[in-house]
Amino acid sequence: MVKRQFNKLPDIVARLAHFGSEQTYRELFDLLFLPAKKFAFCILHSNEEAEEVAQDMMMTLWKQRKTLVEITNVYVYSLVITKNLSLNVLKKNSKNKTSSLDDTDISFFFDSSSPEQIIIDNELKMRLENAIQSLPPKCQLVFKLAKENNLSYKEIAEILAISVKTVDAHLVAATQKLAKIFKSEFQIK
Amino acid sequence: MHENRIVELLTRKIAGEATPDELGELSYLLTKYPDAVYYEALLDQVWDLGQEGSQNDLDEAFDKHKLSKQDDLDFEIKEKVLYSYLKNHVLVISIITFIIFSTSLYFSEYYHSTTKEVRVDIYAAKGIRKEIKLPDGTYVRLNSDSKLSYDLDMQSHDQRDVILIGEAFFKVAHDKKRPFIVKTNKVAIKVLGTEFNVRDYPGDKESETTLIKGSIELTINDRSDQKFLLKPSEKLALVNNINNKLKKGASSVLMIDNISPVKLGDQEYIEEIAWTENKLVFENESFEELMPKLERWYNVKIVLNDPAIKSYRFTGVFIKENIIQALEAMQLIKSFHYKLIENEIKIF
Known part of the structure; x- marks a missing residue:
């Protein structure tokens, strides 16, 4: 498993401001595009729309490249932009006046490309996915951001505009659901 | 119920948010209820499910992205092409206007933004080589078609940063407290006081750093965990392997060599x-x-x-x-x- 090296972000952002070169932009793209696309997919359920949103997010960063150095955490910033752009798409699609994450369906799947698991087979994976999908939207997103994006409570709170305490409560609720399935599946006493 | 508390603590542990007290409580609970250790193993497994997409996806996604946004993605390499079309006599004027323009641009940015840095850009156009003395006394000779950017106030910082596109020769003024750092698109070079040459033109296959006197520490932007120390008369070349574009890890080759007259x-x-x-x-x-x-x-x-x-x-x-x-x-x-x-x- 390759860990994305987000500690390089400040350096990449600084170089992008000065060089504006394709090579540096590509480094930024490699770090931020896929997480944004996956995040947008959870909200939009459409691969094409998610890709468009992730591309537009990258364009927003490109246009702001001269001032991006002033932003403390560009990774979090990129996901905030992604969330807002995704909500805009929802708004346009449904023609509703408002769109909020609270009344949005979230799709959650464990990646199919994961290495073979010994304990968790496909059937169990589906049960776990169903369990997660029965949770409230923000709860699912917290779980996704904590698990797949390795973000801290504080960062997740910033992205979803909720408090750190709520992040903790959501994540614990999600793992409790999973634990309940484990308990019956593996007869843990 | 003890398992609810255990799962709660495990969650915070995996998320990296558990306090030392909570970790202590967790290990106590796990010794008391040894069966609960399965929860930890299982949650760890869940956390590992599907973490990364492959590099190939990214190459494709980037090409697609460039195609669909090509009108807005105005990469700054184009600048070079413009200059090559200008004639000699027009060039002198254009360099002067360029310098005035770019400095005024930076000054205007300075007034509009909150950052307190005043950066100066010096550009040597094609056919022109320039000598510059930086505020700290460092002597720089800038080769044709190269740009150097530095902070006017560089001596008030912990380190002296300059950014280079193209080629330059540096005679760095000695200052033990403030290391001098040259950043290019591919490498970063840290020195205390020394003489060396850096070449990194956008579009060139090879970038090269040659040390004449002293010692320097070089890091490559792609792999910042590795450091290379150069001795006098050594050079380090970074060659982009164009054929290997797909495999990002092996996209460049490093060569350390002695300079030979x-x-x-x-x-x-x-x-x-x-x-x-x-x-x-x-x-x-x-x-x-x-x-x-x-x-x-x-x-x-x-x-x-x-x-x-x-x-x-x-x-x-x-x-x-x-x-x-x-x-x-x-x-x-x-x-x-x-x-x-x-x-x-x-x-x-």
């Missing part, structure tokens, strides 16, 4: 830094490799499509020759024709 007649030249004495030295180089160097040196555009001529190899030095004399000298070694139309030279 080029003997021409009864003179010896060090190719890497000869340009600082206004000499263009090349040893056993193909016409293809030489082309960008001639273009920058003489501010011309060379059009050469014949693969046979591209592979002609030359060794030599140009000092006072103009481009016509240079080409005529090269014709003595290998036969080819050229045609000069304004600033463009066709070789056939």
Whole structure:
């Protein structure tokens, strides 16, 4: 498993401001595009729309490249932009006046490309996915951001505009659901 | 119920948010209820499910992205093309306007933003080499078609940062407390006080750092965990492997070498830094490799499509020759024709 090296972000952002070169932009793209696309997919359920949103997010960063150095955490910033752009798409699609994450369906799947698991087979994976999908939207997103994006409570709170305490409560609720399935599946006493 | 508390604590542990007290409580609970250890193993497994997409997806996604946003993605490399079309006499004026424009741009940015940095950009156009003395006393010689950016107030910071596109020779003023750092698109070089040459032109396959005196510490932007220490007379070349574009990890090759003087007649030249004495030295180089160097040196555009001529190899030095004399000298070694139309030279 390759860990994305987000500690390089400040350096990449600084170089992008000065060089504006394709090579540096590509480094930024490699770090931020896929997480944004996956995040947008959870909200939009459409691969094409998610890709468009992730591309537009990258364009927003490109246009702001001269001032991006002033932003403390560009990774979090990129996901905030992604969330807002995704909500805009929802708004346009449904023609509703408002769109909020609270009344949005979230799709959650464990990646199919994961290495073979010994304990968790496909059937169990589906049960776990169903369990997660029965949770409230923000709860699912917290779980996704904590698990797949390795973000801290504080960062997740910033992205979803909720408090750190709520992040903790959501994540614990999600793992409790999973634990309940484990308990019956593996007869843990 | 104990397992609810255990799962709660495990969650915080995996998320990296557990306090030392909570970790203590967790390990106590796990010894008391040994079966609960399964929860930890299982949650760990869940966390590992599907973490990464592959690099191939990214290559494809990036190409698609470039295609769909090509009107807005104005990468700054284009700047170079513009300059190559300008004529000599227009150039002098354009350099001056460029410097005035870019400094005023930075000043205006300074007033509009909250950052307190005043950065100065110096640009040496094609056919021009420039000498600069930085605020800290460091001497820089900037080669043709290169840009150096530095902070006017560099001495009030912990380190002296400059950003280079192209090629420059540095004689760094000694200051133990404030390391001097040269950043290019591919590498970063940290020094205390020394003499060295850096070449990293956008579009060139190879970037090269040559140390003359002292010692430097070099990091490559792609792999910041590795550091390379260079000794005097050593050079480090980073060659982009174009064929291997798909595999990002192996996209560049590193070569550390000693510099060897080029003997021409009864003179010896060090190719890497000869340009600082206004000499263009090349040893056993193909016409293809030489082309960008001639273009920058003489501010011309060379059009050469014949693969046979591209592979002609030359060794030599140009000092006072103009481009016509240079080409005529090269014709003595290998036969080819050229045609000069304004600033463009066709070789056939």
